[in-house]
Amino acid sequence: MNNFIYQGHFIRKRFSQNFLKDEYTINKIISTINPQEDELLVEIGPGLGALTKHICKYIDKLIVIELDSNLVQKLKQNPNFGYKLTIFQKDATKFDFNKCLASKNKKLLRIFGNLPYHISTILIFNIFKYVNLIKDMHFMLQKEVVDRMAIGPGSKVYGRLSIMTQYYCKVIPILEIHPKSFIPVPKVNSMLVRLVPYDQLPHPVIDVNLLNYITKIAFSQRRKKLNNSLNKVIPENIFKELSIDSALRAEDISVAQYCSLANWLANS
Structure with a gap:
């Protein structure tokens, strides 16, 4: 053949x-x-x-x-x-x-x-x-x-x-x-x-475009810590407020945590 x-x-x-x-x-x-x-x-x-x-x-x-x-x-x-x-x-x-x-x-x-x-x-x-x-x-x-x-x-x-x-x-x-x-x-x-x-999303976000936006920025600089890669969109004090360690890299943050960041951005 x-x-x-x-x-x-x-x-x-x-x-x-x-x-x-x-x-x-x-x-x-x-x-x-x-x-x-x-x-x-x-x-x-x-x-x-x-x-x-x-x-x-x-x-x-x-x-x-x-x-x-x-x-x-x-x-x-x-x-x-x-x-x-x-x-x-x-x-x-x-x-x-x-x-x-x-x-x-x-x-x-x-x-x-x-x-x-x-x-x-x-x-x-x-x-x-x-x-x-x-x-x-x-x-x-x-x-x-x-x-x-x-x-x-x-x-x-x-x-x-x-x-x-x-x-x-x-x-x-x-x-x-x-x-x-x-x-x-x-x-x-x-x-x-x-x-x-899901019938009901486990971690709903206000604007899914913002979840896409944040993850795109974070993973385009995945070797950087979050306080460097996301510092222009998420202030340092907000990471602490959401109980997220900003010294971690993009690959160490859970879906739920990214959703929290997206919702903060939507409300800010």
């Missing part, structure tokens, strides 16, 4: 396409998602339909978001599930997920997909804008990304992605996926992760 052609599709490197082919892994993912007929499911990057065809056995309608026009045509022409699909040929990193909701349909979205590695973080941050529309998410991501999502403070890989993901969601790593489960074979291991948005 040609390294660049799979199931008649010319694999496009610029879209970071790695197609899932291992049936055991596919079945495990489907059982984890556990699709039900009355649910509103959205697949990001269906590709050649490895997951799509199985999901469509359980539901009559599936929304898919796919950027590659060649793959869109293949999905439309597939007699096994093409008629069940509502297809958006869009860039998911900029997609408005309100478009997935029917006007009178109050069901929450269940989003899943094998996300391209090079845009996964940007894509996830876009999805968080619509978190109030979402019941849960199941994503295949680079294992390193899932590790960053799930890790707590005190680790070198703890960062903005950790904080913003844990602010919005419970993070549940499910299954490590070997590179040979994909074609072409990626150079990294993948992992299936479940993200479940």
